[in-house]
Structures are given as C-alpha cells and as structure tokens.
Amino acid sequence: xxxxxxxxxxxxxxxxxxxxxxxxxxxxxxxxxxxxxxxxxxxxxxxxxxxxxxxxxxxxxxxxxxxxxxxxxxxxxxxxxxxxxxxxxxxxxxxxxxxxxxxxxxxxxxxxxxxxxxxxxxxxxxxxxxxxxxxxxxxxxxxxxxxxxxxxxxxxxxxxxxxxxxxxxxxxxxxxxxxxxxxxxxxxxxxxxxxxxxxxxxxxxxxxxxxxxxxxxxxxxxxxxxxxxxxxxxxxxxxxxxxxxxxxxxxxxxxxxxxxxxxxxxxxxxxxxxxxxxxxx
Amino acid sequence: xxxxxxxxxxxxxxxxxxxxxxxxxxxxxxxxxxxxxxxxxxxxxxxxxxxxxxxxxxxxxxxxxxxxxxxxxxxxxxxxxxxxxxxxxxxxxxxxxxxxxxxxxxxxxxxxxxxxxxxxxxxxxxxxxxxxxxxxxxxxxxxxxxxxxxxxxxxxxxxxxxxxxxxxxxxxxxxxxxxxxxx
Numbered sequence: 001x002x003x004x005x006x007x008x009x010x011x012x013x014x015x016x017x018x019x020x021x022x023x024x025x026x027x028x029x030x031x032x033x034x035x036x037x038x039x040x041x042x043x044x045x046x047x048x049x050x051x052x053x054x055x056x057x058x059x060x061x062x063x064x065x066x067x068x069x070x071x072x073x074x075x076x077x078x079x080x081x082x083x084x085x086x087x088x089x090x091x092x093x094x095x096x097x098x099x100x101x102x103x104x105x106x107x108x109x110x111x112x113x114x115x116x117x118x119x120x121x122x123x124x125x126x127x128x129x130x131x132x133x134x135x136x137x138x139x140x141x142x143x144x145x146x147x148x149x150x151x152x153x154x155x156x157x158x159x160x161x162x163x164x165x166x167x168x169x170x171x172x173x174x175x176x177x178x179x180x181x182x183x184x185x186x187x188x189x190x191x192x193x194x195x196x197x198x199x200x201x202x203x204x205x206x207x208x209x210x211x212x213x214x215x216x217x218x219x220x221x222x223x224x225x226x227x228x229x230x231x232x233x234x235x236x237x238x239x240x241x242x243x244x245x246x247x248x249x250x251x252x253x254x255x256x257x258x259x260x261x262x263x264x265x266x267x268x269x270x271x272x273x274x275x276x277x278x279x280x281x
Numbered sequence: 282x283x284x285x286x287x288x289x290x291x292x293x294x295x296x297x298x299x300x301x302x303x304x305x306x307x308x309x310x311x312x313x314x315x316x317x318x319x320x321x322x323x324x325x326x327x328x329x330x331x332x333x334x335x336x337x338x339x340x341x342x343x344x345x346x347x348x349x350x351x352x353x354x355x356x357x358x359x360x361x362x363x364x365x366x367x368x369x370x371x372x373x374x375x376x377x378x379x380x381x382x383x384x385x386x387x388x389x390x391x392x393x394x395x396x397x398x399x400x401x402x403x404x405x406x407x408x409x410x411x412x413x414x415x416x417x418x419x420x421x422x423x424x425x426x427x428x429x430x431x432x433x434x435x436x437x438x439x440x441x442x443x444x445x446x447x448x449x450x451x452x453x454x455x456x457x458x459x460x461x462x463x464x
Contacts, residue, residue, distance in 0.1 A: 018307020028315045031307070037316070041323045048331030055338055063335075070335050090336065091328035099323060140306040145316030149324075213306075 107135030
C-alpha cells in the first residue's frame with residue numbers, strides 16, 4: 001500500500017497537490033488558485049452587471065442568457081426544494097453552480113498552469129515551479145471553503161426552518177407514534193439513528209470537499225501527464241481529454257449544487273402551504 | 282502474533298509529516314477563511330446585483346403572464362357571452378323581422394281585399410248610376426218624343442184637313458195620339 005508521501009511525490013511530479021503560495025497579503029497566503037478564483041469572481045460580477053445594468057421587460061442579448069441560466073437553475077432547484085425554499089436559498093446554489101462551472105472551464109484555458117515562475121533543470125528543460133494560475137477547484141482550500149460555507153448556511157436554514165427543537169427532533173426524535181413499550185423502544189432506536197445521522201451530516205462537507213477536489217485535481221493531473229507523455233503531439237492527444245474535462249466541469253458543478261440542494265431539502269423542505277412547523281415529512 | 286502485528290503497524294505507521302494531510306494539501310486556516318469570505322462575498326454580490334433583479338423581473342413576468350392568461354380566459358368568456366348575446370339578438374331581430382313581414386303581408390292582403398271591395402262597390406255604384414241615368418234619359422227622351430209626335434200629329438192633321446183646328450180638336454188629337462203611343 002503506497003504511503004501518503006509517496007503518493008504525494010508521485011502527484012507532485014506532475015501537479016503539486018497543494019496550490020503554491022505566490023505572495024502574502026497581510027497574513028493571508030495568496031495562492032495561484034486563489035488568483036484564478038478571484039478572476040472568476042470578478043468576471044462573474046462583471047458579466048452579471050453587464051447583463052442586468054439595463055433590465056428590459058422583453059429580454060435580449062446577455063439579459064436573455066442570464067435569465068435562461070437563472071430560470072433553468074431555478075426550475076431544477078424548485079423540483080428539489082419547493083418554490084419557497086428555492087427562492088430563499090437560490091443565491092447560494094446558483095452561486096455554487098455558476099462559480100464551480102466557471103472555475104472549471106476557465107482552468108482549461110491556455111495559460112493556466114503553464115504561465116508562471118520556474119527554472120531550467122540539469123537537462124536544460126524549463127520546470128514550472130509556481131504557475132500564475134491554477135484551477136480554483138484543484139485547491140482543497142476552495143472546495144473546503146464552499147463545503148464549509150454550505151454547512152454553515154445549511155445549519156442556519158435548518159434552524160430557521162425547524163427551530164432548534166424541531167432541528168434536534170428531526171435528527172434524534174422518534175417519528176413513529178407508537179404507544180406503550182414499543183414507543184419507548186422506538187425513541188431509543190431513533191436516537192441511535194440520530195447519532196448515525198450526525199455522523200452522516202459531519203461527513204458531508206468532507207465528501208463534498210474531496211469529491212470536487214479529487215475530480216478536478218485528477219483531471220488537471222491527467223492533462224499534465226498526457227501533455228508530458230505526448231510531447232509534440234500533445235495538442236492532438238489533449239483534444240479528447242479537454243472534451244472529457246468539459247463534461248467533468250459541468251457534471252461536478254451539477255453534482256455539488258444538486259447534492260447540497262438535496263441535503264438542504266431533506267432538512268428544510270416542508271409540504272407547500274404547511275408553514276414552518278414540524279420536522280421533515 | 283501480537284509482535285508481528287506491532288511490527289506491521291510500526292512499518293505502516295505514518296510519520297508526522299505523512300499524517301499532516303492538511304499541510305500536504307496546502308490547507309491553511311487563513312487561506313481557508315479567506316476563500317470562505319471571498320465565496321460568501323461573491324454569493325452576496327451576485328444575490329444583490331445579479332440574481333435579485335433577474336429573479337424579480339422573472340417573478341413579475343410570471344405574475345404578468347398569469348394575469349394575462351387569466352385576462353385572456355376572462356376575455357374569452359366575455360367574448361363567448363357576447364357572441365351568445367349577439368346570436369340571441371340576431372335571433373330576436375330575425376323573429377321580429379319575420380313577424381313584421383308576416384304582419385305587413387297580412388295587412389297588405391287585407392288592404393288589397395278592402396281596396397278590391399271598394400273598387401267593386403264603386404264600380405257597381407257607377408254602373409247603377411249609369412243605368413239610372415240611362416233610364417231617366419230614356420224617360421225624358423220618350424216624353425220629348427211624345428210631345429214632338431203630338432205636335433207633328435196636330436200640325437199634320439191641320440195641314441191635311443186644311444182648316445184651323447180648334448182648341449178642342451187639338452186637345453182631342455193630342456189625347457188620341459197619347460193613347461196610340463201608349464199602346
């Protein structure tokens with residue numbers, strides 16, 4: 001069984017597992033993935049401003065595209081969360097989806113991972129040490145930031161939706177209204193199930209973090225490896241890989257968005273028109 | 282056995298460097314919090330400036346479409362009602378027109394009959410008056426003829442006899458002529 005360090009060394013032969021720090025801004029280490037993430041953030045804000053600066057009743061151009069994206073996402077999320085919960089939480093899931101997708105696609109652009117600082121090795125080949133850009137989701141900091149912010153928002157929405165009592169009852173409370181000894185037994189059983197549920201909830205951010213990171217990092221590592229192996233034919237060999245990565249970019253954005261939406265729906269969704277009382281139905 | 286397991290465990294036991302997976306992956310508290318901050322800031326900015334306005338306009342449009350559909354349904358219903366009223370009015374107008382036509386035809390027939398009867402009566406009256414006038418004229422002519430004949434008889438008799446007839450002769454001749462004419 002290979003140890004973590006050997007895996008790390010193997011991986012670092014192509015693409016380092018950790019994003020290199022370019023400089024420090026006060027006490028914050030700015031990595032190359034953060035640079036790409038910030039670029040995507042600014043691009044998204046710029047695009048959104050451009051699309052919404054002069055909103056017309058009959059949409060055209062960018063507003064049309066933006067409306068299509070929001071309407072499609074809204075429809076998808078509404079089928080999972082219901083109308084009210086979707087309207088409340090839309091900003092988070094839409095941001096997650098659009099941000100992950102934009103980061104993933106931008107990380108496939110030429111220059112990402114190939115422009116930066118490096119030095120020539122003993123054979124005279126240039127070795128990239130600190131690329132200026134790196135896929136934002138090929139950095140655990142970014143994927144973990146999104147997973148943890150989801151966990152935070154999920155906690156807030158769950159408590160807002162159920163109340164603290166309802167939230168605890170939802171996890172630990174007995175959902176079987178049985179009389180007598182059987183009812184008491186059920187309380188213990190559901191409590192034990194609740195403990196498992198807490199473990200499941202605690203694992204979710206970890207799973208979300210490493211699923212996205214693993215897929216994007218793996219994709220980038222594969223691109224690097226094929227580029228290295230194919231040599232002068234890399235531009236041909238990489239075409240199918242890039243197409244595959246485009247699909248992965250979309251699928252991973254969808255997976256993260258839909259999983260977080262499903263987790264939220266499981267805790268916060270109530271039957272439409274039943275108000276906010278009671279736990280999960 | 283236990284010693285073997287311990288040896289295996291020692292062989293596989295990761296060093297402090299190996300254990301620190303977070304360092305290997307480059308996870309730092311400051312970097313992580315910075316990313317969380319940037320991500321939530323992006324979410325907030327997009328919510329305020331990108332999703333919010335579009336969601337508002339989509340919601341407004343949804344309401345407008347729902348209202349328009351409702352209005353269209355209402356207009357359709359009103360149109361259907363107006364159509365049925367129109368048909369009813371046309372039917373009433375047609376009925377009234379038919380009634381008026383039939384009444385007019387009836388009146389015209391009555392009027393024609395009346396005029397015909399009046400004409401017949403007038404014609405009968407004209408014929409009757411004509412007959413009466415003819416009868417009167419005949420009587421008058423006969424009377425005049427009688428006078429003429431009497432005068433001729435008296436004149437002829439006077440000329441034939443060659444004498445002047447007396448009053449009694451003339452009276453007797455007139456009476457005889459009247460008797461003969463009446464016969």
